[in-house]
Amino acid sequence: MRPPQWTWRFTEADGEVLKPPISPTFSNRFDAEAWLGEHWRAVAAEGVFAAVVLMDGKPISAPIELSEPRDL
Numbered sequence: 001m002r003p004p005q006w007t008w009r010f011t012e013a014d015g016e017v018l019k020p021p022i023s024p025t026f027s028n029r030f031d032a033e034a035w036l037g038e039h040w041r042a043v044a045a046e047g048v049f050a051a052v053v054l055m056d057g058k059p060i061s062a063p064i065e066l067s068e069p070r071d072l
Contacts, residue, residue: 044067
C-alpha cells in the first residue's frame, strides 16, 4: 500500500482549473500546506485565484483564495 499523495488544484476566479501551474506532490498534508504558505504570492502572481488541497486527487477542503488581506 502506498502512502497518500497530496497536491494542490489551482483555479481562476471563475472556477476554471489552471494548467499550468502544476502543483508539486507531497507525502503529507502538513508539507503541502507549508509549501502553499511559503509560495502563495508567487502562485497568485501566475494568475491563480484559489487553491484546493487534494489527497490522491480528491478535494478535502474548501478553496483557499490567494489574495492579499484587505484593511478593515
